[in-house]
Amino acid sequence: MTTVTRFAPSPTGRLHVGNIRTALHNWMLARKSGGRFLLRIDDTDAERSREAYVDAIRADLAWLGLVPDDETRQSQRLALYERAFEALRKAGRVYPCYETQQELELKRKIRLGRGLPPIYDRGALELSAEVRAGKEAEGILPHWRFKLDHDVPIAWEDGVRGAQKFDPSQLSDPVIRRADGSWLYMLPSAVDDLDMRVTDVLRGEDHVSNTAVQTQMFDALIAAGHAVGPMPRFAHEALLVGREGKLSKRLGSLGCDAFRERDIEPAAIVALLARLGTSLPVEAIADRDLLLESFDLATFGRAPAKFDDAELDRLNAALVHQLPFAGVADRLPVGMDEAGWHAIRPNLTHVSEAADWWRLVTGPVDQPAFSEEDRAYLGEAARQLAWGEDPWHALTGVLKETTGRKGKALFLPLRQALTGMDHGPDMGELLPLIGEARARERLEAAARG
Numbered sequence: 226m227t228t229v230t231r232f233a234p235s236p237t238g239r240l241h242v243g244n245i246r247t248a249l250h251n252w253m254l255a256r257k258s259g260g261r262f263l264l265r266i267d268d269t270d271a272e273r274s275r276e277a278y279v280d281a282i283r284a285d286l287a288w289l290g291l292v293p294d295d296e297t298r299q300s301q302r303l304a305l306y307e308r309a310f311e312a313l314r315k316a317g318r319v320y321p322c323y324e325t326q327q328e329l330e331l332k333r334k335i336r337l338g339r340g341l342p343p344i345y346d347r348g349a350l351e352l353s354a355e356v357r358a359g360k361e362a363e364g365i366l367p368h369w370r371f372k373l374d375h376d377v378p379i380a381w382e383d384g385v386r387g388a389q390k391f392d393p394s395q396l397s398d399p400v401i402r403r404a405d406g407s408w409l410y411m412l413p414s415a416v417d418d419l420d421m422r423v424t425d426v427l428r429g430e431d432h433v434s435n436t437a438v439q440t441q442m443f444d445a446l447i448a449a450g451h452a453v454g455p456m457p458r459f460a461h462e463a464l465l466v467g468r469e470g471k472l473s474k475r476l477g478s479l480g481c482d483a484f485r486e487r488d489i490e491p492a493a494i495v496a497l498l499a500r501l502g503t504s505l506p507v508e509a510i511a512d513r514d515l516l517l518e519s520f521d522l523a524t525f526g527r528a529p530a531k532f533d534d535a536e537l538d539r540l541n542a543a544l545v546h547q548l549p550f551a552g553v554a555d556r557l558p559v560g561m562d563e564a565g566w567h568a569i570r571p572n573l574t575h576v577s578e579a580a581d582w583w584r585l586v587t588g589p590v591d592q593p594a595f596s597e598e599d600r601a602y603l604g605e606a607a608r609q610l611a612w613g614e615d616p617w618h619a620l621t622g623v624l625k626e627t628t629g630r631k632g633k634a635l636f637l638p639l640r641q642a643l644t645g646m647d648h649g650p651d652m653g654e655l656l657p658l659i660g661e662a663r664a665r666e667r668l669e670a671a672a673r674g
C-alpha cells in the first residue's frame with residue numbers, strides 16, 4: 226500500500242518551528258517510500274481561522290521545499306462530517322448533552338474532591354426522552370459527545386513510543402460538536418484520515434490522548450459502515466524544546482519569517498529538523514535524498530528534542546559553503562560571478578554577507594596606515610605586479626626573492642593594501658577578481674601613504 230501522510234495545520238496562526246518539523250517528517254515519511262504527502266487545512270474553527278494564515282502556510286511550505294501532492298480544506302467537507310455524524314448517531318456512538326460550562330466545572334471539582342479522575346460522568350446518558358424534549362422545547366440546544374466503548378481496551382503500536390495502552394473508562398467521552406453545530410477537531414480529523422486513506426499519522430506527543438480516543442472513532446466509523454479501514458498507523462514524536470530544555474514561548478513563535486530575516490537557508494532548517502531528536506548525527510547535508518535515505522522513525526527518541534539557534538547557524542554556514550552559484554545567483558551583489566562566489570563563499574555564515582565581502586573586490590577599500598618600511602615594500606609590489614594565470618602566487622614569489630620577506634611580513638601588508646582587511650578570502654582567488662588596474666592602484670596608494 227502506498228504511504229499517505231498528511232500535515233494538518235489549523236490556520237489560526239503562523240507555522241512555528243515545531244509545526245515545521247512535523248510537516249517535514251510527514252513529507253519525509255511519504256517521500257522516502259514514493260508515497261503521497263497531503264496538506265489538510267484544519268479550518269473548522271471559522272472564528273479563529275484566517276485566510277492570510279492559509280496563504281502563509283502554503284508559502285512557508287513552498288519556501289522549505291515541502292510541496293504537498295494535494296490540498297484539502299475541512300471547511301469544504303462539512304457534508305461529509307454530517308454523514309459520519311449521522312452514521313455514528315444511528316449506531317448509538319454519539320449522544321446529546323445539555324450541561325453548561327459552569328455545571329461541567331462544578332462536576333469536575335466535585336469528582337476531584339472525592340479523589341476521582343476528573344472525567345465526564347456521562348450524566349447526559351441518564352436523561353429521559355421527556356427531559357431532553359423539555360430542554361429542546363426551552364430552546365436549549367445540545368452539544369454532542371462521542372461515546373467511548375468501555376469494554377474495548379485501547380491499544381496501538383506507536384511508531385515512536387512503542388506499545389500504547391489506555392483504559393477507556395478512565396477517559397472522558399469527548400465533545401465532538403458544539404451546540405451551534407460547529408465541529409471540534411476530533412471527529413473531522415478521524416473522518417478525513419479514513420476518507421483520504423491516510424496510512425500514517427505522525428504528529429506531536431501532545432496528541433497521544435487524542436489518538437487514544439480517535440482509535441475508537443476510527444473503529445466506530447468503520448463498524449457503522451461510514452468508511453472502510455484500516456485506520457492509520459500512529460507515531461507521536463517528542464516535543465521540541467529550547468536549549469534550556471524547557472518548552473519555550475520563543476519557539477512557539479519562531480517561524481519562517483524569522484528564519485528569512487536571519488538569512489537562514491531552508492536547507493539548514495531541513496537538515497537540522499530532519500535529525501534533531503533522533504539517534505542520527507545532525508550534519509550539514511544539503512542533498513535531500515541523502516537525508517531521506519537515513520530517515521527512520523526507529524531512530525526517534527522519546528526525550529524532548531532540543532532546538533539550538535547556534536546549531537542552526539553552524540549548519541547554515543556549512544551549507545552556504547557548499548551552495549552552488551546557480552542556487553544563489555539571484556541573491557548576490559551585482560557583478561558577482563561564479564568565480565566571485567567561490568572565492569567568497571568560505572567566509573560566509575549567511576549569504577547576505579556576500580555584499581560586504583564583494584566590496585573588497587569593487588572597492589573602495591579602507592587601508593590601514595603603513596610603516597615607512599611597508600610603504601616601500603608595497604611600492605616594490607606595485608612595480609612587480611604582473612598579470613598572468615595566477616598573479617598572486619607570481620607576485621608573492623617574486624617579492625620573496627627581491628625583498629627577502631617571508632610569512633606574515635610577506636603576505637599581510639599585501640592583503641591589507643589590496644583588501645583593507647587582515648583576513649578574508651583566499652588571495653589567490655581574490656586577486657584575479659580585483660583585477661590588474663585596481664590592484665596596482667591600491668598598491669600604489671598604499672605606497673604613497
Ligand code: GLU
Pocket residue numbers: 232233234235267410414427428432
Ligand atoms: N489541526 C490539528 C493541529 O493543528 C492537527 C493535528 C493532527 O491530527 O495532526 O494540532
